[in-house]
Amino acid sequence: MKRRDFMKTSVLAALATAASSGFNLAMAQGNGIFTLAYPTSFPDLDPATSFSNDGAVLANAYEGLTRYISATETEPSRIEPLLAQSWEVSEDGLTWTFKLREGVTFHDGEALTAAAVKGSIERTRQIGGGASFIWSPVVSIEAPDAMTVVFVLSEPQPLDLIASAGFAAWIQSPASLSQDNAWFNAGNDAGTGPFRIVRYEPGQRLVMERVEGYWGNVPEGAFQTVAFEIVEDVTLIQNMLESGQADWGYSVPFENLDLMKENPDLKVVVNPSFETLFGLYNTKRAPLDNPKVRLALSMAFPYDDVIMAGTAGLGTRAKGVVPTGIWGHDADAPIPPTDLEAAAAILAEEGVSGLELVMTYSTTQEISALAGELWKANLETLGVTLTLQPMAWEAQWQMAKSDPASAQDIFVMYWWPTYVTPHDYLLSLFRSEDEPLFNLGYYSNPKFDEVLDEAARLSGVDRPKAEEMFIEAQRIVVEDAAAVFMLDRPNVHIIRSDIKGYTDNPAYGHVTFVGDMSR
Amino acid sequence: MRRVIYRLGWPGTIALLCVMGFICMALFAPWLAPYPAQGAGAPNVVAKLSPPSADYWFGTDHLGRDVLSRVIYATRISLSNGILIVGFSLLIGLPIGLAAGYFGGWVDEALMRVTDVFLAFPALLLAVLMAAAMGPGFLNSVIAVAVTWWPWYARLARAEGMVLRGQPYVEAARLAGVSHPRIILRHILPATGRPLTVQAALDVGPALLTAAALSFLGLGVLPPDADWGQMVDAGRKFFPARWWYSVAPGLTIFLVALSFSVLGDALRDRTKGPSRASA
Numbered sequence: 016m017k018r019r020d021f022m023k024t025s026v027l028a029a030l031a032t033a034a035s036s037g038f039n040l041a042m043a044q045g046n047g048i049f050t051l052a053y054p055t056s057f058p059d060l061d062p063a064t065s066f067s068n069d070g071a072v073l074a075n076a077y078e079g080l081t082r083y084i085s086a087t088e089t090e091p092s093r094i095e096p097l098l099a100q101s102w103e104v105s106e107d108g109l110t111w112t113f114k115l116r117e118g119v120t121f122h123d124g125e126a127l128t129a130a131a132v133k134g135s136i137e138r139t140r141q142i143g144g145g146a147s148f149i150w151s152p153v154v155s156i157e158a159p160d161a162m163t164v165v166f167v168l169s170e171p172q173p174l175d176l177i178a179s180a181g182f183a184a185w186i187q188s189p190a191s192l193s194q195d196n197a198w199f200n201a202g203n204d205a206g207t208g209p210f211r212i213v214r215y216e217p218g219q220r221l222v223m224e225r226v227e228g229y230w231g232n233v234p235e236g237a238f239q240t241v242a243f244e245i246v247e248d249v250t251l252i253q254n255m256l257e258s259g260q261a262d263w264g265y266s267v268p269f270e271n272l273d274l275m276k277e278n279p280d281l282k283v284v285v286n287p288s289f290e291t292l293f294g295l296y297n298t299k300r301a302p303l304d305n306p307k308v309r310l311a312l313s314m315a316f317p318y319d320d321v322i323m324a325g326t327a328g329l330g331t332r333a334k335g336v337v338p339t340g341i342w343g344h345d346a347d348a349p350i351p352p353t354d355l356e357a358a359a360a361i362l363a364e365e366g367v368s369g370l371e372l373v374m375t376y377s378t379t380q381e382i383s384a385l386a387g388e389l390w391k392a393n394l395e396t397l398g399v400t401l402t403l404q405p406m407a408w409e410a411q412w413q414m415a416k417s418d419p420a421s422a423q424d425i426f427v428m429y430w431w432p433t434y435v436t437p438h439d440y441l442l443s444l445f446r447s448e449d450e451p452l453f454n455l456g457y458y459s460n461p462k463f464d465e466v467l468d469e470a471a472r473l474s475g476v477d478r479p480k481a482e483e484m485f486i487e488a489q490r491i492v493v494e495d496a497a498a499v500f501m502l503d504r505p506n507v508h509i510i511r512s513d514i515k516g517y518t519d520n521p522a523y524g525h526v527t528f529v530g531d532m533s534r
Numbered sequence: 535m536r537r538v539i540y541r542l543g544w545p546g547t548i549a550l551l552c553v554m555g556f557i558c559m560a561l562f563a564p565w566l567a568p569y570p571a572q573g574a575g576a577p578n579v580v581a582k583l584s585p586p587s588a589d590y591w592f593g594t595d596h597l598g599r600d601v602l603s604r605v606i607y608a609t610r611i612s613l614s615n616g617i618l619i620v621g622f623s624l625l626i627g628l629p630i631g632l633a634a635g636y637f638g639g640w641v642d643e644a645l646m647r648v649t650d651v652f653l654a655f656p657a658l659l660l661a662v663l664m665a666a667a668m669g670p671g672f673l674n675s676v677i678a679v680a681v682t683w684w685p686w687y688a689r690l691a692r693a694e695g696m697v698l699r700g701q702p703y704v705e706a707a708r709l710a711g712v713s714h715p716r717i718i719l720r721h722i723l724p725a726t727g728r729p730l731t732v733q734a735a736l737d738v739g740p741a742l743l744t745a746a747a748l749s750f751l752g753l754g755v756l757p758p759d760a761d762w763g764q765m766v767d768a769g770r771k772f773f774p775a776r777w778w779y780s781v782a783p784g785l786t787i788f789l790v791a792l793s794f795s796v797l798g799d800a801l802r803d804r805t806k807g808p809s810r811a812s813a
Contacts, residue, residue: 249771250771250773253774270583270772271772320577323582324582324596324597324598384757389577391575405670405752405756410669
């Protein structure tokens with residue numbers, strides 16, 4: 016009896032495997048199907064609380080009021096109307112009025128109204144999870160008529176940018192407002208986007224179908240189905256792309272890209288990302304409290320070698336902490352070059368010798384490890400001993416948040432913004448904090464704080480002036496050598512060459528807007 | 535030499551030579567490695583990921599360092615890892631096991647139940663937990679593995695202790711008023727030497743493998759030091775196209791673990807008879 020059961024189970028298992036691989040095959044071969052090999056799973060599909068890779072799915076099912084289009088070589092960045100058709104801001108920057116788009120319906124058939132927008136943002140704020148903090152300057156949301164939403168803020172903030180965020184800014188149908196987190200994570204959605212979720216197997220795959228009567232542009236030959244295959248093994252992702260089982264993927268090691276570039280079936284798309292890697296110097300401890308010593312250490316950093324060895328030459332030299340593509344990026348920042356002789360001279364002049372430093376970084380960050388190794392080799396020639404200390408992120412962060420006197424000397428991490436603003440980088444990393452949170456170099460400069468606050472105040476009302484002041488603030492940090500600005504990480508995605516209409520938008524990390532694409 | 539072959543047999547002799555070879559490699563790494571500076575960690579990015587060639591016999595790694603030199607330098611860490619783990623385990627396990635076996639009764643119960651607690655955990659899991667808690671580093675990884683390793687020696691030592699405490703010469707010593715610690719140290723410990731040596735030789739291979747596994751998971755030595763497990767891990771993501779990076783350290787692990795295991799087997803075969811006869 017038992018043995019029969021066992022045989023039955025194994026036959027069933029075999030059938031299931033066969034069926035699922037048949038399913039894969041069908042998906043890969045169908046013309047109307049776009050398959051993404053996605054290296055991570057989707058931990059939270061609730062539009063109010065999602066704050067992770069789920070954006071890849073949600074951005075196809077939901078829409079926000081606006082969308083950020085990053086700067087390219089030819090065009091400056093801009094904010095595009097999405098569910099909002101137009102908007103205006105009062106002179107004091109405190110009242111924002113959005114006019115909604117006509118004729119938009121949610122997947123459940125209800126029409127988009129001002130009440131739905133108000134309800135969505137209020138639900139997000141009320142739950143208070145994920146990135147809901149982006150709405151913190153909002154005092155009240157009013158809906159004077161069915162197509163108008165008015166936001167009143169407590170301080171001037173760029174609400175059009177905030178509304179374009181890839182997290183916590185999705186608009187959901189009124190009927191779904193009372194649903195709980197579990198309902199969304201069971202694979203239900205309530206957005207206005209071009210696709211709806213039809214099938215969800217957590218950790219395995221997620222399938223979306225095109226929605227009839229989508230308000231926006233539907234290109235000729237548009238995809239009918241989007242399939243996310245969750246594949247954690249990067250080598251397997253590479254295989255799937257090469258064999259045509261997947262149309263889009265990322266996280267393939269940089270060193271393997273050359274081989275993929277030679278493949279005529281594949282296109283390797285390289286873009287700047289909004290992720291920048293840097294090391295914050297512990298400015299509270301001698302001799303790192305001396306800006307000249309920090310400058311000397313930064314001059315010993317092998318910028319070009321790290322970009323070459325760590326990113327196969329695809330990364331770019333970081334010009335401060337605000338990366339390319341974001342407004343407020345300072346293309347002419349006076350960043351120090353690699354110059355070991357000058358660095359040695361400065362250290363000698365400051366009377367520093369036999370320096371021993373500890374650099375912490377997260378165990379999962381391979382580029383940090385590589386940067387550390389190369390930096391260490393250069394520092395050794397200056398008589399500086401750098402100890403590399405990889406740690407679990409939580410431990411690394413905890414140690415840095417405790418006592419600056421006993422914490423690390425150099426804290427290495429990546430940073431990227433929740434919504435696209437230079438304020439996010441500069442405020443979190445360098446503005447004086449009584450209790451360190453992310454200013455983990457404990458940098459404190461009243462002049463910088465003042466310029467930054469003024470820039471932030473202006474960013475809602477006079478963006479060109481604000482941009483100037485953000486750049487001015489960042490120059491202070493660069494001149495103080497508060498951090499070593501290692502590199503701006505490239506975003507590399509691989510896509511089958513027969514796909515049309517693909518653009519990568521670094522404002523939405525690893526998100527593919529399949530609605531605009533076709534084969 | 536002939537005597538060694540007679541005693542260990544051909545496989546055992548070859549294994550012994552291999553082990554001695556690797557120990558020499560560890561001792562004389564700076565002289566044996568073609569690029570000693572790169573072996574110690576100096577980067578050489580211009581040559582990164584070059585395939586095997588006359589200049590770089592095993593190719594180069596992601597920082598352009600000669601893989602052969604890296605493997606030779608890693609021998610120092612990996613071998614001492616294996617040997618230290620076994621050493622630490624003996625240091626903890628032997629006294630506990632002998633005390634339990636010799637005294638018996640509640641001492642035995644208490645000590646062995648503690649030992650059982652440690653045995654109840656899967657070895658690698660416990661080691662990973664320990665290493666994650668203490669942070670990566672050479673000594674930490676040795677301690678982490680040793681903590682999971684000593685119970686086996688405690689078991690073995692206890693069994694020997696139980697057999698030996700009933701021996702007439704031990705009873706005679708006890709009747710003569712010799713103190714317990716002295717009996718354990720002078721009369722019991724020497725007799726347990728042989729089986730434990732065999733076990734230790736057999737264990738260096740697996741201990742080294744476990745340490746390599748920890749390194750592979752990112753819990754081993756800190757860069758720029760390398761051990762074999764860490765090298766296999768670093769080379770893994772380049773694997774299909776740049777096979778040499780992982781294959782060279784991988785084969786080395788295989789060879790060393792095999793040598794220790796064959797050597798241990800040969801030693802056991804040799805000592806089985808006489809050891810029991812004397813006991």
